[in-house]
Amino acid sequence: MGMRPVHLLWAIAITAVWGFNFVVIKAGLGSFPPLLLTALRFAFAALPALVLERPAVPWRHMILTGLALFVGQYVLLFVAMSHGMPPGLASITLQIQACFTMLLAILVLGERPQPRQIAGAAVALAGLAAIGSTVGGDVSTLGLGLTILSALSWAAGNLLLKRMPKPADGRPVKMLNLIVWLSLVPIAPTLALSLGFEGPERIAAALTHAGWLGFGALFYIVVFSTLLGFGVWGRLLSLYAASTVVPFSLLVPIFGAVSAALVFHESFGPGRLAGMALIMSGLAISSLPIGRLRAKRQAA
Known part of the structure; x- marks a missing residue:
């Protein structure tokens, strides 16, 4: 089932919002320290919980998912970007989470991946190794390492989402409601x-001197990237099969790298470009429904 043109535009717009989000995070980190920016993001993203119904999911599972998907992922990513991980490179390196998700599914759930998924993961991991060989200058070992750990935490969160208990009433969980209520989990930690x-002094100084750029970045991260982004994405997933919607996520790192180059003049040498291309190729091999498309053409 193909997407209606308006929904196609939605999908592209949201991936652009998420890609540009890496540039906005970098701008926000110029005003707020990374841990405070993470706390503020989720404190404001959780405000709609005052009016949105809580998903019928046990609190234990909600807490575990929030810790992995939000605390682990974003604390590590924000700290990485404040310690030598450029936004464009981060947007692509973070996508290695797809490989980690598959690996965890094999180890924890006993899933058996398809040959093309294994091949795609191998290509993507080769790309990660190529990027690792370029550490130095504007990319630090700490920044790259924390980004990889962020991707691993994201993968663990994906697994917890997949294993999330079905509500007793049988109704599907609304994505926006879930994201808002999960946002409560990271606030305290x-x-x-x-x-x-x-420290309190650095927090007070940041809140006092952030200015329009810092608070504007926070507004974008909360409203556009978190609430609007996941709300629209959840709506698309409710209208179409995941195999139709999810491949659009491949556009996120492309938008991220292009916007970082335009805004911050981030440059990518031959080694990084090769690594980025391998990661994107691996993700495409793993996630695009190549086999089903070929079968449809043969059937036609």
């Missing part, structure tokens, strides 16, 4: 981390 590592 990230604020505690910010107080412990960044």
Whole structure:
């Protein structure tokens, strides 16, 4: 089933919003320390929980998912980007989470991947190794390592989402409601981390001197990237099969790299370009329904 033109535009627009989000995060980190920015993001993203119904999911599972999907992923990513990980490169390196998700599914759930998924993962991991060989200059070992750990935490969150218990009433969980209520989980731990590592004085100084750029970045991250982004994405998933919607996520790192080059003049040498191309190729091999498309053509 093909997408209606308006929904196709939605899908492309949201991937552009998510890709540009890496540039916005970089701008926000110029005003807020990374742990505080993480805490503020989820504190404001959780406000709609005052009016949105809580998903009928056990709190234990909600907490575990929130810790992996939000605390682990975004604390590590924001700290990585504040310690030598450029936004464009981060947007592509983070997509290695797809390979980690497959690996965890094999180890934890006993799933058996298709040959093309294994091949795609191998290509993507080769791309990650190529990027790792370019560490130095504007890319630090710490920044790259934390981004990889962020991708691993994202993968663990994906697995918890997949294993999330079905509501007793049989109704599907609304994506926006789930994201908003999961946003409650990171507030306390990230604020505690910010107080412990960044300190009250640095927090107060950031809140006082952030200015329009800092608060504008926070607004974009909360409203456009989190609430609007996941709300529209969830709507698309409710209208179409995941195999129709999910491949559009391949556009996110492309938008991320292009916008970083345009806004921050981020440059990519031959080694990084090769690594980025391998990661994108691996993801395409793993996620695009190549076999089904070929079968449809033969049937026609």
